[in-house]
Amino acid sequence: MRIRRLLLPYINIFGFVAMVSLFGMARFAVxxxxxxxxxxxxxxxSIxxxxxxxxxxxxxxFVPSAERVAVFDNDGTLWPEAPLPFQAAFVFDELRRRAPLEPELADDPFVQAALQGDLSKLLAGKNHDGLMxxxxxxxxGMTTDEFDQRVNDWLATAKHPRFEKPYSELTYQPMQELLVYLRLKGFKTFIVSGGGADFMRxxxxxxxGxxxxxxxxxxWQARFELRDGLPVLVKTMDHLFVDDKxxxxVGIHQFIGRRPIACFGNSDGDQAMLEYTTIGNPRASFGLIVHHTDAEREYAYDANPQSSGKxxxxxxxxxxxxxxxxxxxxDWQKIWSDPAGAPSEGVALSLVGKWLxxxxxxxxVIDLAQSTLEFSADGAVSGSSAxxxxxxxxxxxxxxxxxxxxxxxxRAGPPALMDQESKFMAALQRVVQYRIAETGLLFLIDAEGTDVLRFSKMEN
Amino acid sequence: MRIRRLLLPYINIFGFVAMVSLFGMARFAVxxxxxxxxxxxxxxxSIxxxxxxxxxxxxxxFVPSAERVAVFDNDGTLWPEAPLPFQAAFVFDELRRRAPLEPELADDPFVQAALQGDLSKLLAGKNHDGLMxxxxxxxxGMTTDEFDQRVNDWLATAKHPRFEKPYSELTYQPMQELLVYLRLKGFKTFIVSGGGADFMRxxxxxxxGxxxxxxxxxxWQARFELRDGLPVLVKTMDHLFVDDKxxxxVGIHQFIGRRPIACFGNSDGDQAMLEYTTIGNPRASFGLIVHHTDAEREYAYDANPQSSGKxxxxxxxxxxxxxxxxxxxxDWQKIWSDPAGAPSEGVALSLVGKWLxxxxxxxxVIDLAQSTLEFSADGAVSGSSAxxxxxxxxxxxxxxxxxxxxxxxxRAGPPALMDQESKFMAALQRVVQYRIAETGLLFLIDAEGTDVLRFSKMEN
Known part of the structure; x- marks a missing residue:
């Protein structure tokens, strides 16, 4: 156990006793x-x-950190899947966007059915040929880069019909906190979703995060090509892998190669991975189902969802x-997450954690004296001035x-440390802005735009 | 920049000047x-x-750490692929082990061909049906757990015909150092191999590491089943994905989802991923080919390998x-790695790095005074007593x-720090053993078996 032996000599030997306040000696339990x-x-x-x-x-x-694999379904678990899975909204929005630009789509009966909202035609047949x-x-039929661009463009403009926000701003705050919490505790967090990997990535x-x-x-599979000497990957419809039920x-085995110890889902599509995670697992394990019971703030369904999520x-x-x-x-005090950077009672996820x-x-700074600052997701901060x-x-x-x-x-300490403390605390009070550099360093900035504090992220 | 301001007050103000030796003041450039x-x-x-x-x-x-993806071929790049790829040796050894136990294998013409070393029969046809x-x-046809056990059993007993060592002890030391070095520099290291994922994992x-x-x-694909209520994954021959050429x-895209910036291979099978990594990449990138030129210490081949690796x-x-x-x-001063725990001039990979x-x-220990110990792969150690x-x-x-x-x-320092220094250095001299606990903590142990020092791993 670490003990605070450094300060004692100064208090006892160098006569700083008089500087020790009679108040506030207890260390906060932060x-x-x-x-x-x-x-x-x-x-x-239970979590x-x-x-x-x-x-x-x-x-x-106890489970070693390397084996702390946590898997999360996405649709209905991390964000909603009503009135349609968001990726289906992307499909219909894309067809609407492209139809006027690509006349050949007018001759495509399934595209026309989609544009006319004829879901029965799309879902007909055992394999839902129209939908596929x-x-x-x-x-x-496009490169992976082109596809990424289309998804980004769509996310930047499309809005959810009921909540009237960009889809990527409709994630569940309690689940976002859970992701951060598990990672802080040494878990590796994975999405294991029936949705498209390329779409989500x-x-x-x-x-x-x-x-x-x-x-x-x-x-589906992609195909590697050199086009005019430049490598591209072309998305095909070969070799479909359905990461559902x-x-x-199977997807967990093929892509992660390690049995999870924690699994989070919301539908029968997650049952098999919940079973795989929790039944007969030699490690301690945990399974959780999000039951949608809140028609007012989100949706209420189980046996009869609007589309997916039974x-x-x-x-x-x-x-x-x-x-x-x-x-x-x-169980959820709050439903919706404040996306990083948006107005928030809490703080951006990228700030959460301990900084040196x-x-x-x-x-x-003095080499041996750690001045630290820790942000919690709810906006609480704590730290040490050394x-x-x-x-x-x-x-x-x-x-x-x-x-x-x-x-x-x-507490009182040696003069050099007390000097650093007063400068550190004064600098914090001048801060009006922050930025996190590509290097991962955190800069806190004053009203003149000057960097007054620089921090590196500490290990958890 | 950090500066060493803490010590100056003591040297100047508290009269420790006399304790400062006239020699050895320079800090080592470790x-x-x-x-x-x-x-x-x-x-x-170039590396x-x-x-x-x-x-x-x-x-x-500069590339942010999250995007520092480095991909390594395995056979011929991290370990040899002669006279056969090691996984092929596993196939033949397994058939030899099982033939006396499973009489039905006697009726299998391809198994018999394999047991008789009739490679031409196995390789006949466009798709090498016999080999497949x-x-x-x-x-x-077995569960993933059963397969893992068979691979482990084989590794524990099989030996390479020429080097007469377990296959997993025949990795290349220069490449092991490269893996550690890249990870210390914030890279994520991946294997991207034509070999079987399940075999390697x-x-x-x-x-x-x-x-x-x-x-x-x-x-191939696996199939999920509940057997007597317990989940198992059964390995099938459905849906082959060949992660070669x-x-x-394609495998990098499907499984990693991010373009690498560094790629290491040794054969034409790696050409496409070298191209994908280095041609037209918006990030700075690096490609490397291991050319086998050392018949004496390993093998020498390029256009005409013994089996794979052209x-x-x-x-x-x-x-x-x-x-x-x-x-x-x-280019390689040394070929073979000393597997962790084996007699070594260097140190086990698990020890390499900086410990607090x-x-x-x-x-x-004193809360504000860091005593550290850093192991390099070659056995050099360095550190700070605070x-x-x-x-x-x-x-x-x-x-x-x-x-x-x-x-x-x-240097001289405050008494509390000098006290810690002398205890730390004395403890190091008493060490005769080490162990790394499941928690990742490092314990250094004296001749009585007592833990004299405990360290946690520091971030790089």
Whole structure:
């Protein structure tokens, strides 16, 4: 255990005792709630207890970090899937956008059916040939770069019909907090979705902090070509892999190669991967189903969804399998996430975590004295000036960042450290903006646009 | 920039000047060679220069860590592929092991051909039906857990016919150093191999430090089943994906979803992924071909390999594409890696890196004073006692670990820090063993078996 032996000599030997305030000596127990948007209850408690069991050193159920694989369904689990899965909205919007530009689409009966909203024609037949055809028209026959661009263009303009926001701003705040919390606890977070891998990888890192290589989804094959000497990958309709139902554990095996210990879903399509994660797993494991029960704030459905997301057999199995069932209306204090950079009561996900000061007012820092700053998702900040600890609130909105009053302990320390402390705290109060550089360094900036503090991210 | 301001007050104000030795004040420039098994030359230099260009803050070619994807072929690039690819040796050894136990194999003409070494029968036909069949017999029709067990059993007993060592101990030390070096520099390292993903994932983390989710390889599909209520994945021969030649960039796209900036291969099978990595890439990029030129220490081949690994067109393209060509005989000072835990002049890969002391002789450490210890792959150690820096050599052999004489700077510091320094250095000299716990903590142990030092791994 670490002990604070450094300060004692100064207090006892060098006569700083008089400087030690009689007040404020207790160190704050800084423990901001990592799941602040979850109401207290059995669901939240089951998550916290599981994570504690598998991550606490010495716990009989301890799982090494390398094996802490957590898999998340996307549609209905991290964002909605009503009135249509968002990727289906992309298909229809793309056909509408392209029809006037590509006259040959007028001769395509399935495209015309889609444009006229004739879903029965698209869904006819065992293999839903019409639907697969229009998905192919919008997802194949172009290079991967062209496809990425189309998805980005669509996301920048399309809005959800009911909530009237860009689709990528309609993620669930409680699940975003859960993703951050698990990663802070050494988990690797993966998406395992029936949606298209290529579709999700365009925005998964920006929206969920999940990099492309951690996205497992449905896919057709691509084909490698050199065009005028330049390599391209052309999206084809060969060799479909459907990452849904029994395909999900298969996808997990093929793409991750390691059995998860935590699985989060919302429909019967997630049942097989919930079973694969939690039944007969030699490791401690956890399963959770998001039950959509909140027609007012989002949607309420299980056996009869508007389109995808049917939840019947998986719900029946939840009890015997020990899966946590989230009652969205009861368990979630807040539904919608504030996307990074948008106005927020909390802070951007990229800021969350502990930062080490590397520079204060361009004068460096003392090598052995750590001045730190930690942001929680709910806007709480805490840290250490090297001698004392402080806590308070940050207000983050787009790129602006300001700190409210910071409460501090009042220990005394050697002069060099006290000097650094006063400069550090004064600099924090001057901050009005932040930016995170490509290198991952955090810069806090004053009203003149000067970098007053530079931080590097600390390990968790 | 960090500056050492803490010590000055003590030296100047508190009268410790007399304690400052007149000798040894210079701080060591500790820069152990990260590629110690590479001879100096253009190949080594090109690697170091590329890594510096893309990782140095402020460099015009800087690439953020999230996008530093490096892909490695396996057979012939990280370990040999002669006289046969090692996975083919597994196939033949498995057939020999199973034939006496499974009489039905006696009726299988292709199995009999394999047992009799009749390669022409196996390779006949456009699709090499015989070979695919015996691969299927040894790779499908069993659960993934059963397959993993068979690969592990084989690795534990099989030996390479020429080098008479277990196959997984025949990796190339220069490439192992390169993997570690790139990861220390913020790269994500992936295997992209024509070999089977399931075959490699059994040992990739242990042998290369590459976790299963970073292994892309050839694969058939698996099938999810509940057997007596327990989930299993059964390996099938459906839906073959061949991760070779033009399949490699496809595999990179499907499994990683991000274009690499560095690619390492050794044969024409790697040409497409070298092209995909280096031609028209908006990021700075790097390609390298290992040319097998050392018949004495390993093998010498290009156009006419013993089995796989033909290198003709990729070698022709290397010059115009700016790919580095490694001349194994000239560029590699050492060929074979010392597997972790085996007798070694260097140290186990798991030790390499920088460690922070958390406990010294069960008495904790001073919160603000970092005592560190850094192992290089070649056995060099360096570190800081909080006040002074030291360097020297470690000797690591299986679980034993001892330190030679450690040269130190001789600054003076506050009494509490000097006290910690003397305890830290004395503890190091008592160490005879080490172990790395499941939690990732490093324990250094004395001759009585007592943990005298505990370290946590520091970020790079």
């Amino acid at each position: 423990a901001a709630d990592p799941l602040g948007s979850w109401n207290e209850g059995a669901a939240k408690q 916290l207890e599981f994570v504690e069991r598998v991550t606490r050193e010495g716990s009989p159920a 055809h229009v998905i192919g028209v919008t997802h194949a 365009v925005w998964s890192e920006r929206v969920y 999940i990099p492309p290589e951690n996205v497992v989804g449905s896919m 029994e395909g999900k554990p 939840l019947t057999t998986a719900l029946t199995r939840a009890d015997e399998c020990g899966w946590t069932v989230v009652d969205m209306k009861v 000061a590397e520079d204060i007012d361009s004068a460096g 001698v004392n600890r402080f806590q308070g609130q940050a207000k983050v909105d787009h790129n602006s960042c300001t700190f409210g009053p910071l409460a501090m302990t009042r | 820069a152990a060679d990260p590629l110690g098994s590479w001879n100096e030359g253009a190949a080594k230099q 170091l220069e590329f890594v510096e260009r893309v990782t140095r803050e402020g460099s015009p070619a 069949h015996v691969i299927g017999v040894t790779h499908a 059994v040992w990739s983390e242990r042998v290369y 590459i976790p299963p989710e970073n292994v892309v390889g050839s694969m 033009e399949g490699k960039p 290198l003709t067109t990729a070698l022709t393209r290397a010059d115009e594409c700016g790919w580095t060509v490694v001349d194994m005989k000239v 002391a958390e406990d010294i002789d069960s008495a904790g 006040v002074n820096r030291f360097q020297g050599q470690a000797k690591v052999d299986h679980n034993s670990c001892t330190f030679g004489p450690l040269a130190m700077t001789r």
